Amino acid sequence: MEPLRVLELYSGIGGMHQALRESCVPAHVVAAIDVNTVANEVYKYNFPHTLLLAKTIEGITLEEFDSLSFNMILMSPPCQPFTRIGLQGDKTDPRASSFLYLLNILPRLQKLPKYILLENVKGFEVSSTRDLLIQTIENCGFQYQEFLLSPTSLGIPNSRLRYFLIAKLQSEPLPFQVPGQVLMEFPKIGSENPQTHAVDTEKKIEPNICQHGSTRCSGKETVLFKLETTKEIDRKHQQDSDLSVQTLKDFLEHDIDVNKYLLPPKLLQRYALILDIVRPTCRRSVCFTKGYGSFVEGTGSVLQTAEDVQIENIYKSLSNLSEEEKITKLLMLKLRYFTPKEIANLLGFPPEFGFPEKITVKQRYRLLGNSLNVHIVAKLIKILYE
The missing domain is CATH 3.40.50.150 (Vaccinia Virus protein VP39)
Known part of the structure; x- marks a missing residue:
């Protein structure tokens, strides 16, 4: 044929x-x-x-x-x-x-x-x-x-x-x-x-493996410590409990200079309460748009790389601190952007797919967000x- x-x-x-x-x-x-x-x-x-x-x-x-x-x-x-x-x-x-x-x-x-x-x-x-x-x-x-x-x-x-x-x-x-x-x-x-495509709401929810730091559920009590609704939090728990979905760690790069991708203190201070934070063990991330890396709100998830730090404890301790102490606390989470390669992985591009060296990180995010x-x-x- x-x-x-x-x-x-x-x-x-x-x-x-x-x-x-x-x-x-x-x-x-x-x-x-x-x-x-x-x-x-x-x-x-x-x-x-x-x-x-x-x-x-x-x-x-x-x-x-x-x-x-x-x-x-x-x-x-x-x-x-x-x-x-x-x-x-x-x-x-x-x-x-x-x-x-x-x-x-x-x-x-x-x-x-x-x-x-x-x-x-x-x-x-x-x-x-x-x-x-x-x-x-x-x-x-x-x-x-x-x-x-x-x-x-x-x-x-x-x-x-x-x-x-x-x-x-x-x-x-x-x-x-x-x-x-x-x-x-x-x-x-x-x-x-x-x-x-829809998460089956009747599906039995397995114990939540990823503690993505939006809530703690004890019995029926939901503790809110970020600008999220209870409905959003439940949805995230449900996504993280869906074992038919892979974990993020399968899509991450391991030999990168993490410092290049860490969120700067100024951003943390300003946007801490609206960041969509995920960990490598999560089974979800929000849509990456062309504004990722340049704008914060609604442009994609950020990754918590400090594995031994409980996000909940960090956020709960913020209320009585000075601005400087708040930043010090938030920096302990080691929040970073996903790299362009990681976003390409999530979009299904194969390992051999690449960018010419002269294409800047910002341009890569923009192109991937449009893909x-x-x-x-x-x-x-x-x-x-x-």
Whole structure:
């Protein structure tokens, strides 16, 4: 069978390309297209033999698209028009224009691709851009299914809920297709068991192995000593008790200069009460965004590397101390950022994936925050192809 000819749009650092490799589907990336010059440096470094076009999608004519004669599109269009924290401008956001251009081109191609896979943020599924996408692919004769999936459903200790669409050019529905529904789990393939993304609330909770320092539960009493709700704390306990998920230590680097990644005293002083702190034995971490390492709130978890220090005792002792004493206490936790390599590991990039030396740590965080989970996409490519 001829290998698939794949067009990778908004290629970034190559998460889709990596997923294609992992899926073991016979395929060849005919071209990758992205306008981000730093991301393109990383892409070239890891996929030196792929044709990489550093141009906007609107800058590619219908004829040029036709000349690539691809039969699969993998894409991750800009998510800013649809994010929770953005302006949610949807179709009116200038950053959506390249995708709208693409939807206009698709029906006019000489030969339609057989497969499409798209990734975006949660929120895309309720946008008018999504409605236009569905209308376009239905008119072209595609059968499709939408998903909201997080890496935790594959046993990866990182929450990163994302929207996915897979579409196939055929007249009969996909075997697992549920029209009008966004699935929260992978469909069964053959004899496989479905993997649910949600933590089963009926699941018996094992003793909590990771004391992530948000609470102490004695009987029904929950002790709050950080800016968290009881509900958040219960959710974290539940995540840490889910033995189907690996512990973070499986994803950590061991030969790093820890001092390079320690949180500075000033940050500790200002943000101590809102940090999401995890330990190597935890089975969870929050979504790493492109602001990780530059901003603190909501950009990703930090790691407590002092193993013998009880976080609870540290936090409880803070209230009567001077600012200087508080910092001294907090420094005992040895809190550090995850390294770019560790975040890449959690995102499913293989050990050989790397960055050119000239790409700064800040740039690496930014690029990874804009990337996707490789394992999830690999599994969806397989499902789509089979």
